[in-house]
Amino acid sequence: MSRSAMDRGARLEEIAEAIGDGALLLWAPGETVRSHDTAWPYRPDSDFWYVTGFAEPEAVLVYRPRSESPVTLFVRPRDREREIWDGRRAGPEGALSEYGADAAWPLDELDARLPELLSGVDALWTPLGRDEAMDRRIHGWLGKLRGNRRQPDRAPTTIRDPRPLLHGMRRRKSLEERLLLGAAASLSARAHLAAMRRLRPGWSEYRLQALIEQVFREGGASGPAYNSIVAGGANACILHYTENRDELRDGDLVLVDAGAELGMYAGDITRTFPVGRSFTAPQRDLYSAVLEVQVDAVAAIRPGMRHADLHQRVIDGLIDRLLVLGLVRGSRDEVVETESWKRYFMHGTGHYLGIDVHDVGPYYAQDGESLPYVEGVVVTVEPGLYVAPDDGEAPEVFRGIGVRIEDDVVVTADGHEVLTADVPKEVDAIEALREAALG
Numbered sequence: 443m444s445r446s447a448m449d450r451g452a453r454l455e456e457i458a459e460a461i462g463d464g465a466l467l468l469w470a471p472g473e474t475v476r477s478h479d480t481a482w483p484y485r486p487d488s489d490f491w492y493v494t495g496f497a498e499p500e501a502v503l504v505y506r507p508r509s510e511s512p513v514t515l516f517v518r519p520r521d522r523e524r525e526i527w528d529g530r531r532a533g534p535e536g537a538l539s540e541y542g543a544d545a546a547w548p549l550d551e552l553d554a555r556l557p558e559l560l561s562g563v564d565a566l567w568t569p570l571g572r573d574e575a576m577d578r579r580i581h582g583w584l585g586k587l588r589g590n591r592r593q594p595d596r597a598p599t600t601i602r603d604p605r606p607l608l609h610g611m612r613r614r615k616s617l618e619e620r621l622l623l624g625a626a627a628s629l630s631a632r633a634h635l636a637a638m639r640r641l642r643p644g645w646s647e648y649r650l651q652a653l654i655e656q657v658f659r660e661g662g663a664s665g666p667a668y669n670s671i672v673a674g675g676a677n678a679c680i681l682h683y684t685e686n687r688d689e690l691r692d693g694d695l696v697l698v699d700a701g702a703e704l705g706m707y708a709g710d711i712t713r714t715f716p717v718g719r720s721f722t723a724p725q726r727d728l729y730s731a732v733l734e735v736q737v738d739a740v741a742a743i744r745p746g747m748r749h750a751d752l753h754q755r756v757i758d759g760l761i762d763r764l765l766v767l768g769l770v771r772g773s774r775d776e777v778v779e780t781e782s783w784k785r786y787f788m789h790g791t792g793h794y795l796g797i798d799v800h801d802v803g804p805y806y807a808q809d810g811e812s813l814p815y816v817e818g819v820v821v822t823v824e825p826g827l828y829v830a831p832d833d834g835e836a837p838e839v840f841r842g843i844g845v846r847i848e849d850d851v852v853v854t855a856d857g858h859e860v861l862t863a864d865v866p867k868e869v870d871a872i873e874a875l876r877e878a879a880l881g
């Protein structure tokens with residue numbers, strides 16, 4: 443897990459410009475118990491990692507850009523015994539030599555040193571309300587400063603939330619981040635291709651999941667960026683289906699929504715393809731409707747495009763096709779008025795993608811207007827149509843079919859780049875792959 447010094451320097455500079463005489467205080471949570479005395483694999487806190495590149499639990503950052511020693515890290519100390527059991531630690535030594543800290547201390551010095559570090563800063567930028575124990579400690583440090591009878595005015599007078607600042611920065615990806623996202627997308631694409639090339643009717647959903655996640659790990663991913671969805675037949679109509687335990691049957695489609703987390707960045711791809719060799723006619727009709735709308739939406743991505751307008755474009759396209767397919771009835775105006783299309787498309791068109799799969803960053807300006815895309819924004823485009831198996835209002839031929847198609851797209855200076863173009867989505871290309879797979 444690496445982060446270049448260049449990106450780190452640029453981020454610290456941008457934060458410095460915003461906070462001036464203030465201090466930024468961030469911390470990484472501790473490990474989470476999975477059962478009894480075993481922990482979940484540790485996943486660094488996204489904001490903390492974005493600013494520091496430091497990936498160990500419990501670390502604390504104090505960044506005072508206008509001080510002589512701007513970056514201070516508090517980290518777990520080196521400990522021969524604990525490192526034999528639980529793994530390596532950078533210690534304060536490593537925080538200085540490898541993570542660019544100007545000062546570094548063991549965690550148990552936090553309470554003793556924090557009041558002094560916050561002395562004289564005008565605003566404290568810290569994300570209160572996330573961790574009650576930490577909130578109490580912060581108030582304790584501030585109380586100590588205010589209680590200093592000779593210099594009570596050395597305590598920060600303002601507490602500000604750094605998340606709008608950091609998340610605004612994270613919305614727009616640097617060149618290095620775009621390369622990392624490209625690598626995560628390519629690895630995710632490789633896994634989807636392997637799935638299309640190897641699946642055989644009769645496999646379980648979990649067997650296909652295992653194949654996909656094997657490709658992730660072999661490619662150096664920490665694992666899936668989110669719980670993989672491998673949904674055969676009507677399971678595709680359950681949007682967050684992750685049980686992945688049924689048999690994949692010839693004649694059904696399988697919806698695979700899976701992405702690798704590589705170098706701390708997420709891929710997020712969905713493909714829907716036949717378990718057998720080809721689409722049935724109703725499957726093809728529904729699939730083609732989603733595909734046409736998805737291709738049109740991707741093509742429309744460029745700087746200036748607004749997220750809400752992209753979503754509206756997708757809705758308009760889907761309504762046209764739902765009318766033709768007979769899934770919604772009445773005039774177009776009636777469909778819009780009654781929102782009857784929502785029965786078949788009930789989620790958003792996409793989201794930002796980055797260190798978090800549903801990445802942070804604002805979608806709306808203060809005035810409530812949808813924000814236009816700018817160069818470096820990365821989004822998913824993922825329309826779908828889902829006809830529940832028990833939907834008595836839908837033509838019978840479509841019941842139990844769910845389709846989603848999802849790509850990862852970077853907004854470039856004058857248009858866009860699709861990071862996940864390596865996985866086919868055209869009907870003919872998919873059927874050719876399935877034909878080759880089944881011989």
Ligand code: GLY
Binds near residue numbers: 668699710793799824
């Ligand atoms: N797999 C999560 C999503 O597509 O948003």
Ligand code: MN
Binds near residue numbers: 711712
């Ligand atoms: Mn997805």
Ligand code: MN
Binds near residue numbers: 792793822824848
């Ligand atoms: Mn997605």
